[in-house]
Amino acid sequence: MLAVRDSRDRVAFAELFDHFAPRLKGFIMRSGTGSGQAEEIVQDVMLTVWRKADQFDPERAQVSAWIYQIARNRQIDVIRKENRPMPEELGEDPSAEPEASQILAVDQEVGQLKQALTRLKPDQRDIIEKAYMGELTHQEISAQTGLPLGTIKSRIRLGLERLRHELKDMR
Amino acid sequence: MTAITHHTPDALLAAYAAGSLPQPYALVVAAHISLCLECRAAYEAHQAAGGAVLESVAATDVSEGLKSSILALLDTPVPCEPTYQRSGVYPGPVMGALKGRLPRWKSVGMGVRQCILSAGHEGSVRLLYIPPGQAVPDHSHNGLELTLVLQGSFSDDTGRFGVGDLEVADQALEHTPIADPGAPCICLAATDAPLRFTSFLPRLLQPLFRI
Numbered sequence: 001m002l003a004v005r006d007s008r009d010r011v012a013f014a015e016l017f018d019h020f021a022p023r024l025k026g027f028i029m030r031s032g033t034g035s036g037q038a039e040e041i042v043q044d045v046m047l048t049v050w051r052k053a054d055q056f057d058p059e060r061a062q063v064s065a066w067i068y069q070i071a072r073n074r075q076i077d078v079i080r081k082e083n084r085p086m087p088e089e090l091g092e093d094p095s096a097e098p099e100a101s102q103i104l105a106v107d108q109e110v111g112q113l114k115q116a117l118t119r120l121k122p123d124q125r126d127i128i129e130k131a132y133m134g135e136l137t138h139q140e141i142s143a144q145t146g147l148p149l150g151t152i153k154s155r156i157r158l159g160l161e162r163l164r165h166e167l168k169d170m171r
Numbered sequence: 172m173t174a175i176t177h178h179t180p181d182a183l184l185a186a187y188a189a190g191s192l193p194q195p196y197a198l199v200v201a202a203h204i205s206l207c208l209e210c211r212a213a214y215e216a217h218q219a220a221g222g223a224v225l226e227s228v229a230a231t232d233v234s235e236g237l238k239s240s241i242l243a244l245l246d247t248p249v250p251c252e253p254t255y256q257r258s259g260v261y262p263g264p265v266m267g268a269l270k271g272r273l274p275r276w277k278s279v280g281m282g283v284r285q286c287i288l289s290a291g292h293e294g295s296v297r298l299l300y301i302p303p304g305q306a307v308p309d310h311s312h313n314g315l316e317l318t319l320v321l322q323g324s325f326s327d328d329t330g331r332f333g334v335g336d337l338e339v340a341d342q343a344l345e346h347t348p349i350a351d352p353g354a355p356c357i358c359l360a361a362t363d364a365p366l367r368f369t370s371f372l373p374r375l376l377q378p379l380f381r382i
Contacts, residue, residue, distance in 0.1 A: 132221040
């Protein structure tokens with residue numbers, strides 16, 4: 001992804017496509033979208049990945065998280081025909097050299113999240129998938145107590161430290 | 172600025188990240204995340220969880236031509252989408268809802284003013300301007316009400332809410348927010364149903380003002 005962002009590397013983009021396009025299609029079709037429309041959305045998402053690559057920050061997000069949000073936004077925009085309200089960007093210094101240790105920490109957290117997902121019982125896993133595919137209302141999500149979200153909690157703490165660190169550098 | 176003490180509940184952040192939150196609430200949550208680092212971190216954690224789900228679903232083969240048609244489109248220029256910056260007390264997403272213009276207030280009586288940003292079947296979201304010491308008319312609501320303070324502060328039975336604080340009120344709460352002394356209180360408020368006033372006269376006026 002960094003090769004796509006920093007040197008507009010088409011070979012690297014083709015590799016991203018090979019990894020994510022089939023997953024995106026599977027993800028989108030899970031919520032009942034037909035194959036043809038799913039591919040249109042995959043195309044929009046991958047083109048956004050290419051065009052907005054400069055907004056990708058490996059110190060804060062893993063590629064999968066970033067692409068997940070682009071995909072959900074696109075799906076919602078297609079359904080609602082209006083843009084979803086998005087938070088302000090944090091306005092970081094794009095020339096700042098990313099810290100390898102930060103990137104590694106983000107990768108490790110996502111590895112832990114993925115492992116936590118595989119350890120879930122099938123019905124719990126089904127609920128988590130439904131929640132992040134946008135199929136549960138916030139009331140339904142808050143009724144799901146006892147889901148093993150501990151990994152998310154620890155990530156929130158780390159993310160907060162990272163954001164504070166980042167803002168300190170900007171001042 | 173005082174520290175934010177009333178945050179977005181986790182279920183709302185998860186629903187916002189997943190895109191299942193109705194548009195009026197999504198605007199309030201996006202505005203809160205713009206002001207609150209803690210909720211931004213929590214939101215990003217939910218994105219990471221969503222990313223983990225995306226990585227774990229069964230892949231489905233894409234058609235043969237898809238890759239080449241995308242690669243051929245990489246250099247096609249696209250019109251720039253407008254992005255809206257924070258202006259004064261209004262965070263970027265609110266400026267987006269205002270299409271970049273400052274709010275046009277309409278009086279609803281007693282010095283209280285409002286500017287409706289959207290109203291539809293999913294609910295409504297508006298800006299409210301409440302002079303110091305003034306109460307928002309006594310009301311209850313059919314469903315969830317989210318109120319984000321952008322300027323000044325207000326207090327009600329449940330506590331004090333300053334800039335950046337988010338009040339989450341469900342239908343059980345019949346509350347009377349009163350703007351604190353000092354600067355007029357400006358809030359962003361979303362409901363999934365028209366506000367119901369508990370006194371008779373405002374209830375008659377409700378259809379007129381869409382409050």
